[in-house]
Amino acid sequence: MHRHESYITFCHLENEAAFTCSADHTIRKWDVVTGQCLAIYRGHTSIVNRILVAKDYLFSGSYDRTARCWSVDKEKQIQEFRGHRNCVLTLAHYSSRDVLEEEEEEEEEEEKVSRDLLVTGSTDCTVKVWWVSSGRCYQTLLGHTGAVLCLILDAPNRELFSGSTDYTIRTWNIVTGEQLKVFKEHQGSVICLELVNRHLYSGSADRTVKCWFVDTGERIQTYKSHKHSVSTLKYHAGILFTGSGDACARAFNSRSGVLQKIFRGHKFIINCIQIHNELLYTASHDGTLRIWDIRGICKRNKRRLKKERSVQGRSSQKGSLSRLFNNKVGCMVQQENGEHEAVELM
Numbered sequence: 001m002h003r004h005e006s007y008i009t010f011c012h013l014e015n016e017a018a019f020t021c022s023a024d025h026t027i028r029k030w031d032v033v034t035g036q037c038l039a040i041y042r043g044h045t046s047i048v049n050r051i052l053v054a055k056d057y058l059f060s061g062s063y064d065r066t067a068r069c070w071s072v073d074k075e076k077q078i079q080e081f082r083g084h085r086n087c088v089l090t091l092a093h094y095s096s097r098d099v100l101e102e103e104e105e106e107e108e109e110e111e112k113v114s115r116d117l118l119v120t121g122s123t124d125c126t127v128k129v130w131w132v133s134s135g136r137c138y139q140t141l142l143g144h145t146g147a148v149l150c151l152i153l154d155a156p157n158r159e160l161f162s163g164s165t166d167y168t169i170r171t172w173n174i175v176t177g178e179q180l181k182v183f184k185e186h187q188g189s190v191i192c193l194e195l196v197n198r199h200l201y202s203g204s205a206d207r208t209v210k211c212w213f214v215d216t217g218e219r220i221q222t223y224k225s226h227k228h229s230v231s232t233l234k235y236h237a238g239i240l241f242t243g244s245g246d247a248c249a250r251a252f253n254s255r256s257g258v259l260q261k262i263f264r265g266h267k268f269i270i271n272c273i274q275i276h277n278e279l280l281y282t283a284s285h286d287g288t289l290r291i292w293d294i295r296g297i298c299k300r301n302k303r304r305l306k307k308e309r310s311v312q313g314r315s316s317q318k319g320s321l322s323r324l325f326n327n328k329v330g331c332m333v334q335q336e337n338g339e340h341e342a343v344e345l346m
Helices: 109-113 295-318
Strands: 008-014 017-022 027-031 037-041 048-054 057-062 066-071 076-082 088-095 116-122 127-131 137-141 148-154 159-164 169-173 179-183 190-196 199-204 209-213 218-223 230-236 239-244 249-253 259-263 270-276 279-284 289-293
Touching: 008 279, 017 048, 057 088, 057 116, 066 088, 066 116, 088 148, 116 148, 159 190, 190 230, 199 230, 230 270, 239 270, 239 295, 249 295, 259 295
Parallel strands: 008 048, 008 270, 048 088, 148 190
Antiparallel strands: 008 017, 017 027, 027 037, 048 057, 057 066, 066 076, 088 116, 116 127, 127 137, 148 159, 159 169, 169 179, 190 199, 199 209, 209 218, 230 239, 239 249, 249 259, 270 279, 279 289
């Protein structure tokens, strides 16, 4: 089996397998150790923008205006979701058991068998929620005035976050569909989102990443130095990894915002970042998936976090925490330009 015939749009890691989707209309499953292509999922009639794996199912969204559900093992389509008037750009998945109380569940019998729901965002400016078992649309969320580019779900708090070309991030109650809050400080399309401990990270076409405290809507940090749009985000062990249209991945100290490392090697925009066993996976418009060893930077950051906690403990006894993370003196600023050897899945 051969590599994708066009650029990779997204990557998803599940156990020891990598799933990639592409402008060649296909989804592929890879062995991350050998680089061998294990399966090809065919059926979409245009670019496949996004994929996610949940349980034994693979979900995909495409320019063909559909989202689809596949059996991972059997490599066949088992459900199709039609209703968007334009491209399906982003996906999220959850179970109604995660967000509904027993007395709130009033689904039809066919949905009681499988309470999984799929959330899709589209160029038609809407977010839709679907029952996976039937393919029926459960509700449509209206409010954005531009294409919905990214979604992230906080099921325990019943909240869904969506980013759009209207420069905003919106928060929704996933049960009622009510719009709860709008974040407005970006000066460009909001392309990607990451949620960690009630801190929301947003990457934008304005070349920045912003960190927000979800409960108040306050912006608490801005990460700069990108030469192009920020296309993807991933938080890991106190480090914020970003991928950009300038073909580079970057690692930032998530608290201070200090740039710690730049990963160079791709030729075009990085569309997706995943982390597994302290290996960084970057998928690109150049058609390759590259793997980088980040054990060194993770180890250094863990030592730094341990030291910060120690300083915080001593300072709290003295009652002087006000400037702890604002003082940039002593923060690492060197960029360590030495490149890692990259492994390509062909």
